[in-house]
Amino acid sequence: MMLVDPGTRRAGIGSQLLESALRELRDQACIRLDATPAGEPLYRRYGFVDEYPLARTKTLVTPHQFRPSHKNVQRMEPADLPEVFARDQVVFGADRSALLARFFSRSPELAWVARDAGSLAGYCFGRQGYLYSQLGPIVAEDSGIARELAAHSLSGQIGKRIAIDVPRHAPEWIQWMESAGFEVERPFLRMCLGDKPNAGLPERVFGITGPEFG
Numbered sequence: 001m002m003l004v005d006p007g008t009r010r011a012g013i014g015s016q017l018l019e020s021a022l023r024e025l026r027d028q029a030c031i032r033l034d035a036t037p038a039g040e041p042l043y044r045r046y047g048f049v050d051e052y053p054l055a056r057t058k059t060l061v062t063p064h065q066f067r068p069s070h071k072n073v074q075r076m077e078p079a080d081l082p083e084v085f086a087r088d089q090v091v092f093g094a095d096r097s098a099l100l101a102r103f104f105s106r107s108p109e110l111a112w113v114a115r116d117a118g119s120l121a122g123y124c125f126g127r128q129g130y131l132y133s134q135l136g137p138i139v140a141e142d143s144g145i146a147r148e149l150a151a152h153s154l155s156g157q158i159g160k161r162i163a164i165d166v167p168r169h170a171p172e173w174i175q176w177m178e179s180a181g182f183e184v185e186r187p188f189l190r191m192c193l194g195d196k197p198n199a200g201l202p203e204r205v206f207g208i209t210g211p212e213f214g
Contacts, residue, residue, distance in 0.1 A: 001212045002039065014042050022046065022193075030194040034165075034211035040189055048191040052202060053168045057182040058132060061162055065181055066155040070148035076104065076111035076123065084113065084123050091139050092214070093200030099213060100137075103127050110135060112152045114145045124149040124207070132161035138207030143173040146206035150180075164207045173206055 002021075004013050025031050034054065035043050059065075076084070081104065085097035103125040104111050110126030110133070122140030126133060135153055140146040154162060164182065167190075168174065188211065208214065 030192055030196045032192045035189045035191050043191055048193045051190040051192050054188050054190060055166050055168060056185045057166055057177055058163045058185050059182045061154055061157045061160055063158055066151040068152040068155050073112055073114045073148045073152045076113050080113050083120050087120055091201045091204045100125055109156060110153050112149050114149055121145050122149050124153055132163050134210055135162055135164045136207035137209045139204055140206055143170050146173060147176050165210055166207055167205055169203060
Protein backbone atom coordinates (compact mmCIF):
# COMPACT_ATOMS: atom_id res chain seq x y z
CA MET A 1 0.00 0.00 0.00
CA MET A 2 1.12 3.54 -0.71
CA LEU A 3 -0.44 6.39 1.26
CA VAL A 4 0.23 10.14 1.12
CA ASP A 5 -1.30 12.58 3.60
CA PRO A 6 -4.04 14.61 1.84
CA GLY A 7 -2.41 17.85 2.90
CA THR A 8 0.85 17.05 1.13
CA ARG A 9 -0.44 15.48 -2.08
CA ARG A 10 0.57 16.73 -5.55
CA ALA A 11 4.04 17.59 -4.29
CA GLY A 12 5.77 14.60 -5.89
CA ILE A 13 5.87 12.42 -2.77
CA GLY A 14 3.88 9.61 -4.37
CA SER A 15 6.18 9.62 -7.40
CA GLN A 16 9.26 9.41 -5.17
CA LEU A 17 7.80 6.54 -3.18
CA LEU A 18 6.83 4.65 -6.33
CA GLU A 19 10.21 5.22 -7.97
CA SER A 20 11.97 3.94 -4.85
CA ALA A 21 9.81 0.83 -4.80
CA LEU A 22 10.35 0.20 -8.51
CA ARG A 23 14.12 0.48 -8.07
CA GLU A 24 13.99 -2.20 -5.38
CA LEU A 25 11.93 -4.42 -7.72
CA ARG A 26 13.91 -3.75 -10.89
CA ASP A 27 14.94 -7.42 -11.23
CA GLN A 28 11.32 -8.60 -11.21
CA ALA A 29 9.72 -9.49 -14.54
CA CYS A 30 6.28 -8.36 -13.41
CA ILE A 31 5.00 -5.98 -10.73
CA ARG A 32 1.34 -5.86 -9.76
CA LEU A 33 -0.79 -3.60 -7.58
CA ASP A 34 -4.39 -2.62 -6.85
CA ALA A 35 -5.01 1.04 -7.62
CA THR A 36 -7.60 3.38 -6.15
CA PRO A 37 -9.12 5.94 -8.54
CA ALA A 38 -6.84 8.58 -6.94
CA GLY A 39 -3.69 6.54 -7.53
CA GLU A 40 -4.49 5.13 -10.96
CA PRO A 41 -3.21 8.13 -13.02
CA LEU A 42 0.15 8.00 -11.22
CA TYR A 43 0.62 4.31 -11.94
CA ARG A 44 -0.31 4.75 -15.60
CA ARG A 45 2.46 7.35 -15.98
CA TYR A 46 4.93 4.66 -14.96
CA GLY A 47 3.60 2.11 -17.45
CA PHE A 48 1.14 0.11 -15.38
CA VAL A 49 -1.78 -1.29 -17.41
CA ASP A 50 -5.20 -2.72 -16.51
CA GLU A 51 -5.77 -6.32 -15.50
CA TYR A 52 -9.35 -6.22 -14.20
CA PRO A 53 -11.67 -4.01 -12.13
CA LEU A 54 -12.56 -4.71 -8.50
CA ALA A 55 -14.93 -3.32 -5.89
CA ARG A 56 -14.69 -3.03 -2.12
CA THR A 57 -17.99 -4.32 -0.71
CA LYS A 58 -19.15 -4.33 2.92
CA THR A 59 -22.04 -5.59 5.00
CA LEU A 60 -23.04 -5.83 8.64
CA VAL A 61 -23.91 -9.48 9.23
CA THR A 62 -27.39 -9.98 10.70
CA PRO A 63 -29.19 -13.13 11.88
CA HIS A 64 -30.55 -15.25 9.01
CA GLN A 65 -28.71 -13.14 6.40
CA PHE A 66 -26.66 -16.12 5.25
CA ARG A 67 -28.20 -19.58 5.06
CA PRO A 68 -25.58 -22.19 4.17
CA SER A 69 -27.00 -25.31 2.58
CA HIS A 70 -24.29 -27.12 0.64
CA LYS A 71 -23.38 -30.29 2.51
CA ASN A 72 -20.05 -30.55 0.71
CA VAL A 73 -18.73 -27.34 2.30
CA GLN A 74 -16.89 -27.86 5.57
CA ARG A 75 -14.45 -26.17 7.87
CA MET A 76 -10.89 -26.24 6.63
CA GLU A 77 -8.62 -28.60 8.53
CA PRO A 78 -4.82 -28.63 8.67
CA ALA A 79 -4.87 -31.75 6.49
CA ASP A 80 -6.54 -29.71 3.72
CA LEU A 81 -3.76 -27.13 3.52
CA PRO A 82 -1.30 -28.87 1.14
CA GLU A 83 -4.04 -29.40 -1.46
CA VAL A 84 -5.34 -25.86 -1.00
CA PHE A 85 -1.84 -24.38 -1.33
CA ALA A 86 -1.16 -26.35 -4.52
CA ARG A 87 -4.44 -25.23 -6.09
CA ASP A 88 -3.91 -21.63 -4.99
CA GLN A 89 -0.53 -21.48 -6.70
CA VAL A 90 -2.23 -22.41 -9.98
CA VAL A 91 -5.12 -19.96 -9.53
CA PHE A 92 -3.13 -17.00 -8.15
CA GLY A 93 -0.05 -17.57 -10.31
CA ALA A 94 2.46 -17.56 -7.44
CA ASP A 95 3.16 -19.34 -4.18
CA ARG A 96 1.48 -17.60 -1.23
CA SER A 97 1.27 -20.61 1.08
CA ALA A 98 3.05 -18.80 3.93
CA LEU A 99 0.49 -15.98 3.85
CA LEU A 100 -2.50 -18.34 3.71
CA ALA A 101 -1.07 -20.45 6.52
CA ARG A 102 -0.95 -17.33 8.71
CA PHE A 103 -4.57 -16.51 7.87
CA PHE A 104 -5.60 -20.04 8.77
CA SER A 105 -3.78 -19.96 12.11
CA ARG A 106 -5.21 -16.53 13.02
CA SER A 107 -8.82 -16.98 11.84
CA PRO A 108 -9.64 -20.67 11.31
CA GLU A 109 -13.36 -19.89 11.74
CA LEU A 110 -13.29 -18.05 8.40
CA ALA A 111 -11.49 -20.81 6.48
CA TRP A 112 -13.70 -23.31 4.59
CA VAL A 113 -13.34 -25.79 1.74
CA ALA A 114 -15.83 -27.11 -0.81
CA ARG A 115 -15.53 -30.55 -2.38
CA ASP A 116 -17.20 -32.20 -5.34
CA ALA A 117 -16.96 -35.99 -5.40
CA GLY A 118 -13.98 -35.68 -3.10
CA SER A 119 -12.09 -33.20 -5.27
CA LEU A 120 -11.33 -29.67 -4.10
CA ALA A 121 -13.88 -27.31 -5.72
CA GLY A 122 -13.20 -24.16 -3.73
CA TYR A 123 -11.84 -22.58 -0.57
CA CYS A 124 -11.85 -19.34 1.35
CA PHE A 125 -9.80 -17.65 4.06
CA GLY A 126 -10.30 -14.51 6.08
CA ARG A 127 -8.89 -12.37 8.84
CA GLN A 128 -10.36 -10.43 11.72
CA GLY A 129 -9.76 -6.68 11.82
CA TYR A 130 -10.30 -3.72 14.11
CA LEU A 131 -12.89 -1.80 12.09
CA TYR A 132 -14.08 -4.75 10.00
CA SER A 133 -13.08 -8.28 9.08
CA GLN A 134 -12.04 -9.29 5.57
CA LEU A 135 -13.13 -12.42 3.74
CA GLY A 136 -10.70 -13.45 1.01
CA PRO A 137 -9.35 -15.01 -0.96
CA ILE A 138 -12.46 -16.79 -2.18
CA VAL A 139 -11.56 -19.27 -4.92
CA ALA A 140 -14.17 -21.52 -6.52
CA GLU A 141 -14.98 -23.40 -9.69
CA ASP A 142 -18.15 -21.33 -10.12
CA SER A 143 -20.21 -18.62 -8.44
CA GLY A 144 -22.55 -21.14 -6.77
CA ILE A 145 -19.68 -22.69 -4.86
CA ALA A 146 -18.37 -19.21 -4.00
CA ARG A 147 -21.80 -18.31 -2.55
CA GLU A 148 -21.82 -21.40 -0.34
CA LEU A 149 -18.30 -20.75 0.91
CA ALA A 150 -19.21 -17.16 1.80
CA ALA A 151 -22.48 -18.22 3.44
CA HIS A 152 -20.80 -20.86 5.61
CA SER A 153 -18.00 -18.51 6.62
CA LEU A 154 -20.22 -15.50 7.40
CA SER A 155 -23.12 -17.26 9.07
CA GLY A 156 -21.04 -17.37 12.24
CA GLN A 157 -20.08 -13.68 12.12
CA ILE A 158 -23.36 -12.12 13.31
CA GLY A 159 -22.95 -8.51 14.40
CA LYS A 160 -19.62 -8.06 12.63
CA ARG A 161 -18.85 -5.78 9.71
CA ILE A 162 -17.37 -7.72 6.82
CA ALA A 163 -15.53 -6.59 3.69
CA ILE A 164 -14.99 -8.57 0.49
CA ASP A 165 -12.91 -7.15 -2.37
CA VAL A 166 -14.62 -8.52 -5.44
CA PRO A 167 -13.40 -8.92 -9.03
CA ARG A 168 -16.15 -7.71 -11.34
CA HIS A 169 -15.99 -10.57 -13.86
CA ALA A 170 -19.06 -12.57 -12.72
CA PRO A 171 -22.35 -10.60 -12.82
CA GLU A 172 -24.32 -13.34 -11.07
CA TRP A 173 -21.87 -13.25 -8.16
CA ILE A 174 -22.22 -9.47 -7.84
CA GLN A 175 -26.00 -9.80 -8.00
CA TRP A 176 -26.01 -12.37 -5.20
CA MET A 177 -23.81 -10.18 -3.02
CA GLU A 178 -26.13 -7.21 -3.50
CA SER A 179 -29.15 -9.38 -2.70
CA ALA A 180 -27.36 -10.60 0.44
CA GLY A 181 -26.90 -7.04 1.70
CA PHE A 182 -23.42 -6.10 0.51
CA GLU A 183 -22.94 -2.49 -0.57
CA VAL A 184 -20.20 -1.27 -2.89
CA GLU A 185 -18.00 1.20 -1.01
CA ARG A 186 -15.57 2.10 -3.79
CA PRO A 187 -14.04 0.76 -7.01
CA PHE A 188 -10.40 0.00 -7.61
CA LEU A 189 -8.32 -1.62 -10.34
CA ARG A 190 -5.77 -4.41 -10.48
CA MET A 191 -2.83 -3.28 -12.61
CA CYS A 192 0.50 -4.73 -13.71
CA LEU A 193 3.84 -3.59 -15.10
CA GLY A 194 6.00 -5.87 -17.25
CA ASP A 195 5.43 -9.31 -18.70
CA LYS A 196 3.24 -11.59 -16.63
CA PRO A 197 5.01 -14.98 -16.46
CA ASN A 198 1.86 -16.58 -15.07
CA ALA A 199 -1.46 -14.78 -14.98
CA GLY A 200 -3.11 -17.60 -13.03
CA LEU A 201 -6.85 -18.21 -13.36
CA PRO A 202 -8.53 -14.93 -12.38
CA GLU A 203 -11.94 -16.25 -13.46
CA ARG A 204 -11.80 -18.62 -10.47
CA VAL A 205 -11.25 -15.75 -8.00
CA PHE A 206 -14.45 -14.37 -6.42
CA GLY A 207 -12.76 -12.43 -3.64
CA ILE A 208 -9.15 -11.25 -3.54
CA THR A 209 -7.06 -11.38 -0.40
CA GLY A 210 -6.96 -7.57 -0.22
CA PRO A 211 -5.20 -4.69 -1.97
CA GLU A 212 -2.28 -4.95 0.43
CA PHE A 213 -1.85 -8.70 -0.23
CA GLY A 214 -2.96 -9.34 -3.81
